[in-house]
Amino acid sequence: MYFVNSIQDQFNELLRREEPFVLATVVAYKSPQSAKPGSKAIIKNDGSQIGWVGGGCVQPIVLREAKEALQTGKPKLLTISPDAQREDWKGVESYRMTCEGGGSLEIYLEPFLPKPQLVIVGRSPVAQTVAHLGHLLDFKVVVADPEATSESFPEADVILTGLDSVRSHIDDSSYVVVATMGNGDEEGLLAVVGTRPKYLGLVASEKKSKGLFEYLLETGTTPEDIGVITCPAGIELGSETLPEIALSVAAEITRLRRAAAAAEKPSEPKVAIDPICGMSVDIENAKYTSVVNNETIYFCCLSCKATFDHPQITQINR
Numbered sequence: 001m002y003f004v005n006s007i008q009d010q011f012n013e014l015l016r017r018e019e020p021f022v023l024a025t026v027v028a029y030k031s032p033q034s035a036k037p038g039s040k041a042i043i044k045n046d047g048s049q050i051g052w053v054g055g056g057c058v059q060p061i062v063l064r065e066a067k068e069a070l071q072t073g074k075p076k077l078l079t080i081s082p083d084a085q086r087e088d089w090k091g092v093e094s095y096r097m098t099c100e101g102g103g104s105l106e107i108y109l110e111p112f113l114p115k116p117q118l119v120i121v122g123r124s125p126v127a128q129t130v131a132h133l134g135h136l137l138d139f140k141v142v143v144a145d146p147e148a149t150s151e152s153f154p155e156a157d158v159i160l161t162g163l164d165s166v167r168s169h170i171d172d173s174s175y176v177v178v179a180t181m182g183n184g185d186e187e188g189l190l191a192v193v194g195t196r197p198k199y200l201g202l203v204a205s206e207k208k209s210k211g212l213f214e215y216l217l218e219t220g221t222t223p224e225d226i227g228v229i230t231c232p233a234g235i236e237l238g239s240e241t242l243p244e245i246a247l248s249v250a251a252e253i254t255r256l257r258r259a260a261a262a263a264e265k266p267s268e269p270k271v272a273i274d275p276i277c278g279m280s281v282d283i284e285n286a287k288y289t290s291v292v293n294n295e296t297i298y299f300c301c302l303s304c305k306a307t308f309d310h311p312q313i314t315q316i317n318r
Contacts, residue, residue: 007040007051018114020045022066024053030081030104045070047285053107054080057300060282061095062107064271069111073261078107095280115140116257119169119197121188122180123148126203129246130177131156137254142169144191145184163191170195175253177233179203186215194225199256201233201249272297276304 014021026039034054041051043066053062058080065078079094081104087094097104118139120127127143134141135155143153144160153159160166170176174197180188181203192200193216202209209231216226234248235255270283281298288299290309299305 007042010042010050014042014044015112020070020111020113022069023110023112024051024062024066025108025110026053026105027077027108028104028106035105043067054105057097057277057279058105058107060285060300061280062109063285064282065093066109066111069109070113073111073113075108075110078105078109080105080107096278117142117169117171117174118253119144119166119174119176119192121145121163121166121176121178121192122183122203123152124179124181124183124203125242126181126246126249127177127179128152129243130179130249133246133250134253137250139175139253144169145180145188163187166191167195170197172196173198175199175256177201177203177249177253179233179249185212189216189229190219193221193229196228198260199253200229201252202229202231203233203245203249204231206232274298274300274304276307 011023022043024041024043026035026037029036035052035058039051039053041049041053041062043049043063047063047067049059049063061078061080065076069076075091077092079092080097081094082097083104116139118130118134119142120131120134121144123143123145127145131141131143131153132155140158141153141156142158142160143156144163144166146161146163148159148161150156150159158169160169170192176192176195176197176199178188178192178201185204185208189202189212202212204212213226217223230252233252234245235252237244237248237251239245239248271280272283272286273279274281275297277300279300281300283298286298288302288305290297290299290305297308299308
């Protein structure tokens with residue numbers, strides 16, 4: 001019971017801290033396997049593991065596939081079995097079990113990634129609609145304005161009534177929209193200018209933004225800092241109404257978000273084939289190796305290494 005609780009406690013704590021991780025759950029097995037349906041493990045971003053879904057040849061495969069799931073954000077089902085592979089299935093990654101331990105496992109990997117953050121400065125009707133759309137689009141919505149309230153922004157995850165704390169919520173993965181629209185424009189821009197989020201947009205006309213940018217230059221803001229501001233914010237939709245402006249902003253953020261996700265291809269893991277059992281071995285985390293003629297040979301377990309290093313002795317013992 002303590003073991004199950006510890007997994008649940010870790011799961012809740014990582015969600016609270018907004019740390020990325022993968023939850024691995026055994027959904028089916030064939031004997032002999034030590035992990036049974038319902039066995040769970042949490043694999044963190046640094047490769048550390050809490051819980052148990054299999055050892056030996058299974059663990060390196062799970063760790064390698066969990067790392068890819070964290071990069072792509074997509075869940076998958078692992079099958080590790082001597083039986084026929086499911087090469088024609090989508091969302092399934094098959095590995096042939098060749099270790100002496102035998103058996104089969106099916107393990108579901110589900111990545112949990114922090115929501116992308118949408119920081120909205122201002123309390124205008126456009127700001128309120130962008131916050132609503134951001135919530136629907138599964139962003140973590142942070143609203144910053146001295147007069148913002150939970151009543152006007154019921155779906156915001158965080159409401160900041162002090163602009164001096166806005167910067168601490170912005171990093172290079174954030175999306176920032178200044179939608180003050182005549183209520184504290186200068187203060188709102190000064191609160192975020194100089195940051196380098198993934199997107200920094202200003203909802204304002206060309207005439208209005210020109211005056212605001214001149215003010216920023218007078219306060220010591222560099223042209224480079226102003227140059228990263230997109231104005232007017234939003235893709236060109238021919239928007240006329242305030243909801244249409246908010247829609248154009250949300251559409252631009254969504255386009256950038258999806259383009260960034262498509263461009264981030266997972267790095268190809270460096271693997272080798274164990275010459276004894278035929279299992280794939282993660283080179284980066286391989287524990288058992290031998291060097292022959294200046295070439296490194298990788299093994300999934302100590303038994304395979306011993307068989308390779310001392311084939312005659314191993315044969316006699318058998």
